[in-house]
Amino acid sequence: MGGSNKVQPLSSEVQQPLLAAVLYMIQTLAPHILSEAEAKRKRQAADRSLTSHKHPRHEAFLHNLERRVESGEPLELMTPAAAKDARARGLREENDPLAAVSLSALARECGTRQFYGAWLPALRPDLERAFALVGACAPYGRHAAEVEGADGQGHVAWTEPLFSTELKFLVGYLATACGLAVAALAGMRHCELGELVVGCRQPSQEIAPGLFRYRLAGKFIKGQPLGGVRDEWVVTREVCEAIDVAEKLLGPDAAPGTSLFHPVFCDTTYQNFRAWVNGPTGQRLGLAPILEGAVTPRALRRTLAVEIAYRPGGLLAAKLQLKHLSVATTEGYAARPGGAQAKFLAEINELEEERNIGILTDIYRDYQRGIMPSGPGARDLISLFSSVDGRLHELIELAPQLVDSDQEVVAMLTARAHTLHLGTANYCWFIDPAKALCLRLAGTPDADRPLAGMCDSARCPQATHHPCHRPVWEESRRTAKVFIGSLSRRQKTERARLETSVARAERVLAEIDQVAAGAAGKDEI
Template identity: 25%
Template sequence: MTSPHPLPDLVGDLPVTPASLVLHARELHPDTDRTSLSRFSDPTWDLFPALPDRHSPNQAIHWDLYPAPFRHACKLYIFALLNVIEHPPRLAYAHTVVPSVKTIWADLGYLRRFLSWLTERGVTAFADVSTADLDHYLRHVTDDATTSTTIKRKALLAVQRLHAYRSFLPPPCRLPAAPLWGGASAAELAEHPDPRQAENRTPRIHPDVMQPLLSAALLVVDTIAADLLPAARRLIQLRARALQLDPDNIARQRNNTGSRWYCAHDQLALVLKSLADTGHPLPGLRQGRNVTVDLAGLAVAGHVDGELLRKGCFAQLIDGSGLPIVPDLLRTNRFTATGSRPWRHQPADASEIVRLIRHITTACFLVVAYLSGVRTGEALNLGRGCVTRDPKLALIFLSGQQLKASADRRERSPQTIPWVINEHSAQAIAVLENLSVSTRLFPPGKWGSPEWLGSSRCRTTGSINDDIRAFITWFNTEIAPAVDHPVIGADEHGTITGRRLRRTLAWHIVRRPGGTVAGATQYGHLHTQLVTGYAGNAASGFLDEISFEEFLLRAEQLHDDHQRLQHGEHVSGPAADAYRHRVAAGHHFAGRTITTPAQVNTALANPNLQIHHGVLLTCVWRPETAACQDTTTSAGQTGPAWPRCRLTCTNIAYTDRDITEIRSHIYGLQADLADPGLPHPLRQRIQQRLDEHHRVLAEHPAGQPHTHTDPLTGSHP
């Protein structure tokens, strides 16, 4: 007598068998090998194919980590999270209808915590969990004084999600039907601030650190990379070919299986044959008048055991190849001077070039991620051919994977929503395309490894952060002293990471310290470029960064203005009364907590915040009376257009700070007038400007700036 075949479990309307695909309903990345997708019965589920990006670390569920009594039920639950996409339950504050793979992954650790707690209490099935058990777990989590409210919220959220999906699971896998914990959200139960109101706490990189860091990255991209690229390209091409000759032999070397001598002999024989077939010479070294084989370079390029090569074990094999030898094929001997000194004096051999490639790649990342405004993951996911140029528009476009994209934007081609970048970023990407044989510009793994050659993935956020730290140490130790470049100092907020670059760019665009990016590109021009393309789209999130920085700057200035008025600063000009009124009414914004883009935009629209400090005057902006308002070109203008500023405008006020700047400007204009060769029309315009400046000085209280002590710095203006 045969036993009946067991009926499959049902998750919603989906029958689940041991052969069911785990990612049955998920959109998969185009690079996915569909023959290797995980099945329900597998001991490990690989979720990486369902990630839209390639820079995330491997996200695999190892089921042996879960308590055995709950293992099958948890598999069914996670299967439901992944595949129930029609009318799934939605928790409070959820950003998407269906939880993302990253959200599911983030829940797993907290789910295991709940399972361990149940197991310790002798509960071995979800159907056996009582309402009292759930209340005890709530107290267990919330009464822990050593745990932050963030961790408490996430621990409770994992249980709430499990409860929300109960109707999609078989009866033995369901928690009690009663409303969980009175229907309160996890944030309320944990007394955690509303996640939607969370402030962007990513710290900016201090200007005194960012300036030398960007300058260093540009120096490496423009100068050091140019010196090394010829030899580096040959080295990379040879290494890529060597890895493809006999992958099985490479795997044996990697896993230390088989004879070390035979593996090296077979690999070298294949490399020499490949060089002969393609007409390539052997790399060589100059030793006096003789040229010998560069054994170290051949070992690196050919993935051959360098120790055995140096011992001469394969000299007969090399000599018998009959290949010509070209000196310095895989070496760099000449280095460009930066200022009066070259950045390096000793030749760079193949091993050294490999080390320097890592730092060049990091420099390219810093330039691209900072000057383009892209997120760290968006930069790491860039692929070959991502830059295009439009000669008619005179713009350079960067296309790639936009993260945190809504469903409607994901349906569009990345080429239709590109970033607009400057020449520095384009040059950095050109260097990256020379340093990689992969389709990815930031391939994963160690240089020259099989993963580096053929993986569809890219570097992770953690690995690029490690590279940034190594880059700073290398530059400060080896390059800065050699070329008399300022060192990259320690930042007051801690380690420099890729995530901090985007926030820092927004600060620099708004504040524009010194007005330039490493003395090369104006921040105003960079701002115009960025908002032209995808970065200027509200969906990119970059304009939110700009708005936050604009509000912070405006609030700080209002606080400063109020302090100066309190300490006796004079104000003159047609808008002087309006200036004093707005400062008195608006200085309290300096202490307001702003947590959302909507709050920022509302605050920035407040008339009391519309005080804009220029170079020689202050604009108390009022659109109805603004002389710079141009109805034909400035629709939606929300502040002064400084290039169209008119000194007859009734929005102008002059503070003591402005008067100090005007006096300095007068000295410069008077020096220009002293030039006997000055053309008459220009002399007239300068004299007119001097007359206007003198009128302003005469109308300012006491006829001169009030010499008070700066309340912030303790110095005189």
């Protein structure tokens, strides 16, 4: 039972393009795929109701062909396999202009289940004329709407014309994307995914204006009596969207209680999905290729745990969130002190140190390009970078052949990286507790960590702001202005508080924009 968790989180090179492809398919392509799938169901139902007629229906054929010519609608192609089989059996000649045209599809459109070869001589002139004017293509996705490409580089048709089998595969890829989305964003185990059924989505709850809580009803399996126990998962909006699509994929006749992910996606279905993303269709849509890597519900759950634990107060957040989801992402994370929980803490501390060094190195590289930090602690950070530059120059002069700049930079920045704490809208450099505004406000000057909930980075001398924080401050300003507009004249105190918040956000934004403009000016020079 001991030992570290053997399931490794996914690398960013696998996780990022995977999630991008999954969400693009669910949010952008799903409505079109579902529409074509519904058209296929209706067509198959209509075909099953047809009867065979042994006498030609020339008038119906001619009317149908004339309609196609007038509207420019192509005839229907046979699948390559069907066309090859027809040639092998001598039913179609290799050089026949109609060799790949599905005459049976034309017959079904005219109310006849089967096209008889005896009809062909009389209809051939009209068929060849229609084929020459409108051509032929696969039956589904003919009039594909344009969607924005996943890479943001313009619009493309969501699909090229599809045969029935190709549409079936595409529906399967969408089902796999739904399962991947739920596993990656809710952290559910393989067995718990299998317990999600039609109707598992609970009514969303608006807990604040524009802020909703989404829940799924399912079963908690691990460590429970046979059959599990009923439980709920708090999830994101994207997970609910995936469940909605998965329900629609089952069709309108799917009864409540029907399993959504049975069988749950496996390595084969994932590899098929990855091959589609990396293939011509995915590349045409602008999807980034997904690198090789083992993607399983356990790996996705492990990745989610590490991503949560990365953030401010991350370990506690990971334990609470995964417990709330009824998913102990790796055994023992929140179950007992020591053991796996201690190993998880040690692993997260190590990952946080690597992350901090990476962030500080990136900030230093920005400094070298002229992108300066802003905020009350910016001067101290710039002074550190200046000293690092000076030390590097000294080392290069002494032994240029021995200095690896990247390694030297990391070595010089490691000590400061240990003081970095990520805030929602700032970086906190917790060097001197006596200078930390949050500790002074809380009356706990001897604490060994900052209090992120009491952070006022616009005034704290150990806080800096960077371009990556701009969206947060912009959203804060926008939200405060919206609330100000909804206040009555009597709410003067609340109005004054919000106006102060807007002024603070605008000041921080102006500082960030000022240093960004300075860097742009240097680039132009």
